[in-house]
Amino acid sequence: MKVNLDDHFSISKVVIGCMRMHEWNFDVEQRIEFVEWCIEQGITTFDHADIYGGNHQNEALFGEVLQKKPQLREKIEIITKCSICVPNNENPNIKTRYFNTGKEYIINQVNQSLENLKCEYVDLLLIHMHDLLVNPQELNETLNQLKEEGKVKFFGLSNHNPLEFDTLQKYIDVKFVTHQFMLNPLGIENYKNGTMTHCLREGIHPMFWSPLAGGRIFNPSNAFEENMKNVLEGIRQELQLEDIDEVVYRWLLKHSSDPIIVLGTGNRERIKRALDSLDGTQMTREQWYKILTEAGYELC
Ligand SMILES: NC(=O)c1ccc[n+]([C@@H]2O[C@H](COP(=O)([O-])OP(=O)(O)OC[C@H]3O[C@@H](n4cnc5c(N)ncnc54)[C@H](OP(=O)(O)O)[C@@H]3O)[C@@H](O)[C@H]2O)c1
Numbered sequence: 698m699k700v701n702l703d704d705h706f707s708i709s710k711v712v713i714g715c716m717r718m719h720e721w722n723f724d725v726e727q728r729i730e731f732v733e734w735c736i737e738q739g740i741t742t743f744d745h746a747d748i749y750g751g752n753h754q755n756e757a758l759f760g761e762v763l764q765k766k767p768q769l770r771e772k773i774e775i776i777t778k779c780s781i782c783v784p785n786n787e788n789p790n791i792k793t794r795y796f797n798t799g800k801e802y803i804i805n806q807v808n809q810s811l812e813n814l815k816c817e818y819v820d821l822l823l824i825h826m827h828d829l830l831v832n833p834q835e836l837n838e839t840l841n842q843l844k845e846e847g848k849v850k851f852f853g854l855s856n857h858n859p860l861e862f863d864t865l866q867k868y869i870d871v872k873f874v875t876h877q878f879m880l881n882p883l884g885i886e887n888y889k890n891g892t893m894t895h896c897l898r899e900g901i902h903p904m905f906w907s908p909l910a911g912g913r914i915f916n917p918s919n920a921f922e923e924n925m926k927n928v929l930e931g932i933r934q935e936l937q938l939e940d941i942d943e944v945v946y947r948w949l950l951k952h953s954s955d956p957i958i959v960l961g962t963g964n965r966e967r968i969k970r971a972l973d974s975l976d977g978t979q980m981t982r983e984q985w986y987k988i989l990t991e992a993g994y995e996l997c
Contacts, residue, residue, distance in 0.1 A: 780826050
């Protein structure tokens with residue numbers, strides 16, 4: 698199932714996040730098989746960032762797939778992100794985490810992403826975090842240059858609040874086609890701070906990262922998380938679903954903005970459960986609000 702982010706651009710409703718790809722321990726042949734299997738399932742979009750696995754490391758793992766099977770490139774959409782500078786072995790000059798949206802930096806990061814991904818273009822570039830020192834006019838020049846050079850087809854933002862989003866959009870010629878941020882039953886800040894309502898107002902299809910709270914919904918480590926697991930388990934039984942991830946996906950996808958979920962697993966059974974959540978059993982309004990309020994949202 699696809700979601701149209703623009704008249705000329707759509708991505709799959711279930712996206713494979715590649716942040717943990719280095720932990721999956723797939724050799725290159727297994728990575729190729731995995732990508733081909735995803736395409737067969739209708740999952741055509743892969744989410745990267747320059748920092749995943751280290752300095753462009755997971756992009757390079759994906760690049761090996763495309764180097765061996767270049768014909769896969771036109772069957773998929775590739776997302777990448779930049780703006781987070783983190784200390785790592787290859788950049789010993791970076792001593793502390795900070796954000797950078799300067800022109801030279803962004804252009805350089807995109808060039809390195811393309812080199813590692815073995816691609817001539819990425820479909821979607823997201824500014825990973827809001828840079829408080831951003832110069833919107835300079836960022837506009839940067840994005841226009843990347844588009845004119847054919848290196849990036851579409852642009853979006855990640856982890857910006859509604860004011861930050863609107864302020865950048867005011868100065869940027871290209872329309873941001875999506876907003877990627879965290880949402881899960883253990884983290885509902887983006888319901889509380891108006892980001893979800895902003896998506897609805899602007900007709901933006903949000904992309905939710907860490908839909909399962911990085912796996913914490915299965916492995917609670919405090920009373921709040923334990924309670925949420927019990928609530929999800931109760932609704933799982935009511936809906937007669939296989940596991941609580943299917944409850945979470947239904948909860949996330951019920952919003953009218955027609956959201957996209959970015960999965961963090963390479964486990965095919967778990968991916969299939971996400972796909973199963975796109976059709977069939979719907980959660981009731983009451984069940985949906987039960988999860989929201991147990992997550993800490995105060996209804997008037
Ligand atoms: N824009 C941003 O700032 C940002 C930030 C973070 C992440 N992201 C994107 O979002 C993607 C997903 O994030 P995420 O990895 O945190 O997603 P997630 O789906 O919330 O968490 C994935 C983790 O949950 C575990 N898990 C899944 N199903 C499970 C089950 N049934 N039982 C036990 N554990 C289970 C997985 O383990 P297994 O591998 O064993 O299945 C994996 O370790 C990332 O890959 C990245 O692309 C974006």
